[in-house]
Amino acid sequence: MSLDDRKLEVLRAIVEDYVETQEPVGSKALVERHQLGVSPATVRNDMAVLEEEGYIRQPHTSAGRVPTDAGYRLFVDRLTRIKPLSPAERRAIERFMVGVVDLDDVVHRTVRLLAQLTRQVAVVQYPSLARSSVRHLELVPISTTRLMLVMITDTGRVEQRLVEMPGPLPPDDVWELRRRVNEKLAGEKLADTPPLVQKLVDECAPERRGDMACLASVLLETLVERSEERLALAGTANLTRGGVLDFQGTLRPVLEALEEEVILLKLIGDLEPSTTRVRIGDENEIDNLRSASVVSSGYGPGATIVGGLGVLGPTRMDYPGTIATVRAVARYVGDLLAQN
Amino acid sequence: MSLDDRKLEVLRAIVEDYVETQEPVGSKALVERHQLGVSPATVRNDMAVLEEEGYIRQPHTSAGRVPTDAGYRLFVDRLTRIKPLSPAERRAIERFMVGVVDLDDVVHRTVRLLAQLTRQVAVVQYPSLARSSVRHLELVPISTTRLMLVMITDTGRVEQRLVEMPGPLPPDDVWELRRRVNEKLAGEKLADTPPLVQKLVDECAPERRGDMACLASVLLETLVERSEERLALAGTANLTRGGVLDFQGTLRPVLEALEEEVILLKLIGDLEPSTTRVRIGDENEIDNLRSASVVSSGYGPGATIVGGLGVLGPTRMDYPGTIATVRAVARYVGDLLAQN
DNA sequence: ACTGGCACTCTATCCGCGGGAGTGCCAACA
DNA sequence: TGTTGGCACTCCCGCGGATAGAGTGCCAGT
Numbered sequence: 108m109s110l111d112d113r114k115l116e117v118l119r120a121i122v123e124d125y126v127e128t129q130e131p132v133g134s135k136a137l138v139e140r141h142q143l144g145v146s147p148a149t150v151r152n153d154m155a156v157l158e159e160e161g162y163i164r165q166p167h168t169s170a171g172r173v174p175t176d177a178g179y180r181l182f183v184d185r186l187t188r189i190k191p192l193s194p195a196e197r198r199a200i201e202r203f204m205v206g207v208v209d210l211d212d213v214v215h216r217t218v219r220l221l222a223q224l225t226r227q228v229a230v231v232q233y234p235s236l237a238r239s240s241v242r243h244l245e246l247v248p249i250s251t252t253r254l255m256l257v258m259i260t261d262t263g264r265v266e267q268r269l270v271e272m273p274g275p276l277p278p279d280d281v282w283e284l285r286r287r288v289n290e291k292l293a294g295e296k297l298a299d300t301p302p303l304v305q306k307l308v309d310e311c312a313p314e315r316r317g318d319m320a321c322l323a324s325v326l327l328e329t330l331v332e333r334s335e336e337r338l339a340l341a342g343t344a345n346l347t348r349g350g351v352l353d354f355q356g357t358l359r360p361v362l363e364a365l366e367e368e369v370i371l372l373k374l375i376g377d378l379e380p381s382t383t384r385v386r387i388g389d390e391n392e393i394d395n396l397r398s399a400s401v402v403s404s405g406y407g408p409g410a411t412i413v414g415g416l417g418v419l420g421p422t423r424m425d426y427p428g429t430i431a432t433v434r435a436v437a438r439y440v441g442d443l444l445a446q447n
Numbered sequence: 448m449s450l451d452d453r454k455l456e457v458l459r460a461i462v463e464d465y466v467e468t469q470e471p472v473g474s475k476a477l478v479e480r481h482q483l484g485v486s487p488a489t490v491r492n493d494m495a496v497l498e499e500e501g502y503i504r505q506p507h508t509s510a511g512r513v514p515t516d517a518g519y520r521l522f523v524d525r526l527t528r529i530k531p532l533s534p535a536e537r538r539a540i541e542r543f544m545v546g547v548v549d550l551d552d553v554v555h556r557t558v559r560l561l562a563q564l565t566r567q568v569a570v571v572q573y574p575s576l577a578r579s580s581v582r583h584l585e586l587v588p589i590s591t592t593r594l595m596l597v598m599i600t601d602t603g604r605v606e607q608r609l610v611e612m613p614g615p616l617p618p619d620d621v622w623e624l625r626r627r628v629n630e631k632l633a634g635e636k637l638a639d640t641p642p643l644v645q646k647l648v649d650e651c652a653p654e655r656r657g658d659m660a661c662l663a664s665v666l667l668e669t670l671v672e673r674s675e676e677r678l679a680l681a682g683t684a685n686l687t688r689g690g691v692l693d694f695q696g697t698l699r700p701v702l703e704a705l706e707e708e709v710i711l712l713k714l715i716g717d718l719e720p721s722t723t724r725v726r727i728g729d730e731n732e733i734d735n736l737r738s739a740s741v742v743s744s745g746y747g748p749g750a751t752i753v754g755g756l757g758v759l760g761p762t763r764m765d766y767p768g769t770i771a772t773v774r775a776v777a778r779y780v781g782d783l784l785a786q787n
Numbered sequence: 788a789c790t791g792g793c794a795c796t797c798t799a800t801c802c803g804c805g806g807g808a809g810t811g812c813c814a815a816c817a
Numbered sequence: 818t819g820t821t822g823g824c825a826c827t828c829c830c831g832c833g834g835a836t837a838g839a840g841t842g843c844c845a846g847t
Contacts, residue, residue, distance in 0.1 A: 133809050146821055151810070169809050169827050209609055247583050247599060257597055257605065259587060265597065265607045269549055343683065344702035351691065358698065362684035473840050486790050491841070509797045509840050 110160070114153045116143065118162055119186045121154075122174050126423055129349055131171030176388035179400070179422055183385050187427045192435050196224060200439055207443065210234070210263035214339050217416065217440050222342025224432045227420035230371050230403075233337040234262035234413040234444070236330070241292045241300065246285045246322075251275040256325060260297070262413055262444065270325045273317050280315070284322060287311075300330050336372050336414075340365060345420070353398065353421030360395035365419075370395075375403040375415035383434045388422045398422060402429045406437040408445035416440070450500070454493045456483065458502055459526045461494075462514050466763055469689055471511030516728035519740070519762055523725050527767045532775050536564060540779055547783065550574070550603035554679050557756065557780050562682025564772045567760035570711050570743075573677040574602035574753040574784070576670070581632045581640065586625045586662075591615040596665060600637070602753055602784065610665045613657050620655070624662060627651075640670050676712050676754075680705060685760070693738065693761030700735035705759075710735075715743040715755035723774045728762045738762060742769045746777040748785035756780070 110118075120141045124132040134147040134154060143150065154172055157163045162178035165171065174182065192200075203220045207213050214231050221229035239260035247255040254270040291307050292300055304323050311319040343365065346358050354361055364370050370393055377384060383404040389397055396419070403417025416437055418429060450458075460481045464472040474487040474494060483490065494512055497503045502518035505511065514522070532540075543560045547553050554571050561569035579600035587595040594610040631647050632640055644663050651659040683705065686698050694701055704710050710733055717724060723744040729737055736759070743757025756777055758769060 131809090135809075147809095148821055148823090149819080152820085155811080165810085167828060169811095170829070171809070209607065242589065243587050243595075245585050245587055245597065247585055249582065249599075255583075255599055255605075257585065257599075259589075259595055259597075259607075263609075265595075265605070267549065267599075267605045269603075341706060344699055344706060347697055347699040347702065357687055359684055359687040362687060366681060366684060471840090475840075487840095488790055488792090489788085492789085495842080505841085507797060509795080509842095511840065 110156070113143070113145070114157060115181075115186060116141075117150055117153045118157055118174070118178060119182060121157075121163060121172055122178065122182045122186075125173055126425055129352060129423065131166055131173050133171035136171070174423075176390065176422060179387045179426070180390075183387070183426050183430075187430070189431050189434070190427050192431055196432065196435070199224060200436065204439065204443065210265075213263075213440065213443060217436060218339040218341040221416065221418055221433070221436050222345060224436070225418045225420070225429050226342075226348065227345050227418040227424065227429070228340070228342045228365065229416070229418045230375050231339050231416040231440075232372065232375055232414040233339075234260070234264055234407070235336055235376075236260065236264065236266070236297050238262075238296075238298075238407075238411075238413045239264060240294060240296050241330075243293060244285070244288050244326075246270075246281050246288075248276070248278065248281055254281065254322070256322070256329065258329060266329055268325050268329045270322055272321055276318060280318065284315075284318065287319075288322070288326070297330050301327060304330070336368075336376070338368060338371055338375075340371070342418075349421065349423075353423060355398050361399060361419075364393055364395040372415075374401050374419070375417040377403065377405075377415070383430050383437075385426065385430065400424055400426075402426070402433045404433050404437040406441045406444075408441055413444070450496070453483070453485070454497060455521075455526060456481075457490055457493045458497055458514070458518060459522060461497075461503060461512055462518065462522045462526075465514055466765055469692060469763065471506055471513050473511040476511070514763075516730065516762060519727045519766070520730075523727070523766050523770075527770070529771050529774070530767050532771055536772065536775075539564065540776065544779065544783065550605075553603075553780065553783060557776060558679040558681040561756065561758055561773070561776055562685060564776070565758045565760070565769050566682075566688065567685050567758040567764065567769070568680070568682045568705065569756070569758045570715050571679050571756040571780075572712065572715055572754040573679075574600070574604055574747070575676055575716075576600065576604065576606070576637050578602075578636075578638075578747075578751075578753045579604065580634060580636050581670075583633060584625070584628050584666075586610075586621050586628070588616070588618065588621055594621065594662070596662070596669065598669060606669055608665050608669045610662055612661055616658060620658065624655075624658065627659075628662070628666070637670050641667060644670070675708070676716070678708060678711055678715075680711070682758075689761065689763075693763055695738050701739060701759075704733055704735040712755075714741050714759070715757040717743070717745075717755070723770050723777075725766065725770065740764055740766075742766070742773045744773050744777040746781045746784075748781055753784070 120137050121132050124140060134150040137150055138147050154163065161175060162181055163172040164175050166173060200220060203216055207216060214233055218229045218231040239262045241258060242261045243259045245257040247257065249255050252272045252275055254272060255267055256270050257265065257267045259265050287307065291303050295303060304326050308319050308323050346361060351357065383402065386401045388400060391397060391399065391401065399419055400422045401417055401419050403415055405412035405415050407413035417433060460477050461472050464480060474490040477490055478487050494503065498512065502515060502521055503512040504515050506513060540560060543556055547556060554573055558569045558571040579602045581598060582601050583599045585597040587597065589595050592612045592615055594612060595607055596610050597605065597607045599605050627647065631643050635643060644666050648659050648663045686701060691697065723742065726741045728740060731737065731739065731741065738761065739759055740762045741757055741759050743755055745752035745755050747753040757773060
């Protein structure tokens with residue numbers, strides 16, 4: 108049996124009221140607060156159906172109804188008109204971002220901005236190395252046998268690693284290494300570099316082979332293996348809004364999950380679709396986050412996507428508003444990156 | 448009236464029991480769990496005195512006693528023998544730190560280690576720029592009018608900033624700038640650099656003056672103004688141990704405080720004394736942390752101190768154990784830095 | 788100076804009891 | 818067939834009172 112329009116309207120009303128009041132909502136209160144044009148009894152019938160279909164449930168017999176995860180899902184998919192940002196919010200974004208100086212700055216400001224606007228926990232991933240290109244590689248002698256390898260990407264990220272050389276290396280040789288490495292790798296996507304690095308070693312003059320091999324191994328580590336993604340987090344204090352009622356009693360599991368970068372990356376790192384994604388409660392694979400929802404989006408200059416960002420909050424959240432904000436911020440950050 | 452030895456012993460017993468059980472401790476339970484050699488009645492008299500002096504208090508008439516902040520303070524100052532780390536803990540530290548690759552790695556591992564060992568929130572400050580020296584400055588052309596300034600310090604920190612030049616700059620000029628800047632600044636303590644940077648501009652040939660001034664302003668920002676300290680945080684989930692009983696009801700203020708880097712730096716950034724410092728409850732100037740204690744210590748290669756680290760937990764914490772751990776980890780990190 | 792005894796206080800817990808909100812069902816109606 | 822008003826029912830929540838228990842303060846005795 109499919110749900111007719113009024114039943115959907117009832118679901119919407121339930122979700123909206125529950126999100127606002129945080130209390131189970133009953134049939135009488137519903138008809139009072141919304142112009143449904145029908146009596147409580149009718150609404151009750153609709154509710155019975157909605158409950159049977161799994162979209163709402165009652166905490167105990169004879170209490171009001173509460174949306175289930177499936178209910179929120181339906182609400183998000185079919186009942187949400189993305190509400191445009193208020194001018195105040197637009198201005199907040201603008202104001203927050205004036206005078207950014209570098210990538211770190213952008214990321215930190217963005218994550219705070221998101222947390223503040225949505226009043227939830229915000230996560231921003233640094234532009235993924237895998238999706239960046241090498242802009243420049245620099246070799247800085249630290250001692251006679253040590254080099255500092257500094258890599259700068261087109262997205263503004265700077266990574267550095269220490270290289271222990273097999274033996275002392277005169278400055279001219281460092282210079283030569285630097286030149287060859289840049290010649291070969293500059294401009295290349297990081298994902299494409301491994302074979303190039305190998306070539307670099309192969310094409311090297313035998314007497315330099317040792318040094319180059321050593322450098323190459325660290326290069327590979329930096330470029331690929333250790334291309335651990337970085338991210339920034341803000342707004343954890345927002346978890347305590349609404350008491351401990353959300354998150355079924357303890358923040359513990361949520362805080363634990365937030366400490367695991369791997370988990371966070373999974374949450375916001377789904378970069379395929381350019382659209383905003385919402386994961387509600389049980390839809391999260393992470394057990395610790397079964398009582399949380401995540402709204403995330405990819406961002407990047409133009410249409411390409413170089414990283415993800417998003418917010419995490421209770422399933423009982425203002426989805427339309429949150430989605431709009433996340434989307435707007437993602438777009439803004441993308442534009443900002445495009446300017447560099 | 449001064450407290451005799453037995454009264455102090457009673458205080459110690461109260462603190463230890465309360466820390467363990469999290470419940471107000473009564474006279475009878477005390478004599479049962481500790482060999483005090485006197486009767487409950489005697490202990491009661493001692494307790495009355497201790498209460499009068501402000502070291503303990505009862506939540507309500509006819510409940511057990513609970514240490515006050517002053518009680519903890521006395522306990523820490525006069526009743527604590529630092530207990531040596533267990534071999535297991537020593538081994539944990541060693542194992543945690545094998546194979547560190549760079550400074551970021553050291554800091555991240557350290558903060559996780561601390562959180563794990565103390566089961567509390569851990570904070571580690573990156574080596575303070577103000578206390579570091581310039582090892583090398585690198586200028587990388589990004590476009591014709593943009594340079595990336597990369598600074599490497601002797602403590603392993605790498606900072607970068609974008610420099611917008613007034614006009615296009617040929618590679619040779621970049622080279623020259625790089626040479627001059629390094630000549631003047633390499634090896635200097637960051638704190639000493641501002642006048643040197645000024646000199647750099649003054650001594651510059653007039654036709655280069657514009658470029659150099661531009662670079663200098665960014666340099667100053669990087670070296671001084673924006674030498675915001677960085678830090679790492681871990682173990683927030685530990686705040687939820689012991690329910691919400693600690694922290695008088697909500698984690699909110701604590702989580703808020705933990706989001707403010709400035710606050711955290713104040714907490715662990717008191718670098719004067721080489722010894723471990725303990726701040727208990729009200730001793731924290733930050734209102735949000737009135738129900739928390741902070742154990743912190745400076746660290747650095749040898750006797751010098753380049754940064755701070757510490758943990759934050761409820762006033763009801765295991766001070767002897769925590770102090771020992773913080774101290775041990777600080778020393779270990781110092782040794783690690785000394786090796787570079 | 789310490790101890791045992793005793794009366795007192797206060798809290799936490801359980802119980803029972805409405806009040807109230809909300810439901811489900813049914814019969815009536817358009 | 819879909820909607821409505823009515824009604825009995827269920828269950829949570831909050832309240833007051835009684836009780837048990839833990840712990841204290843005080844006092845008299847050693």
